[in-house]
Amino acid sequence: MIYKFAKFVVWVIFKFLYRIKIHGQENIPDQGPVIICSNHISNFDPPVVGITSPRDIHFMAKEELFEKKGLGFLLPHLNAFPVKRGMRDRNALRRGLELLEQGGTLGLFPEGTRSKDGQLQKGLAGAGFFAMRSNATVIPCAIIGSYDRSEPLHVVYGQAIEFETLKVENPRAQDVTDEIMANIQSLLEENTK
Structure with missing residues (x-):
């Protein structure tokens, strides 16, 4: 209930402030497990992806945020769960896989942190782990x-990534x-003027 209300309120505010344009929303499946992997340029990226996706998204958020008053209460109601940065957090990995097994949507920023220059950085192995260990559709x-x-701020959802050839290897x-x-880099290049 809090998630739906927050999504509506943030949509109204952000749509006005940033004139958000959404492209490729139809590429996100209506059902089944989905992993949405995005570039990361701002602290506002999680709510922007959250409000532009037709599906409710669960995000990992750094553990320190859950220790802050107010945020620690609010974040779980906004479908966020904690992850310890800088180490392999088995609890966070397990939680992410459980969400996917239940047919949920997991939102990831594979770079792990915001890009300081706006250029796409190397992604961390966690995104690949979830893609390999689940039957989720991966949407860049x-x-x-x-x-x-x-x-205007543009949010572009690409077509599902095909891993069949790669998985054979x-x-x-x-x-x-x-x-x-x-795939994210290709989206950036194809949609940047």
Whole structure:
């Protein structure tokens, strides 16, 4: 209930502030497990992906945020769960896989942190881990523009990434993440003026 209300309120505010344009929403399946992987340019990226996706999304958020008063209560109601950064967090990995097994949608920013120069950085192996260990459809997403309100912010959802050829080669999680990042980079290049 809080999630739906927050999504509506944030949509109204952000749509006005950033003139958000959504492209490729039809590429997100209506049912079944989905992983949405996006570039990361701002702290506003999680709510932007959350409000532009037709599905409710669960995000990992750094553990420190859950220790802050108010946020610690609110974040679980906004479908966020904690992850310890800088180490392999088995609880967060398990929670992410459970959500996917239940047919949910997991939102990931494979870079792990915001890009300081706006350029796509190397992705971490976690995204590849979830893609390999689940039957989820992986949708690349590109957030294009800036949050300075001088131009519309574009959110582009690409077509599902095909991993069949790669899986035959028995890839490492990092190899799968690299493929995801290549798809995000293609979206950025194809949709940037």
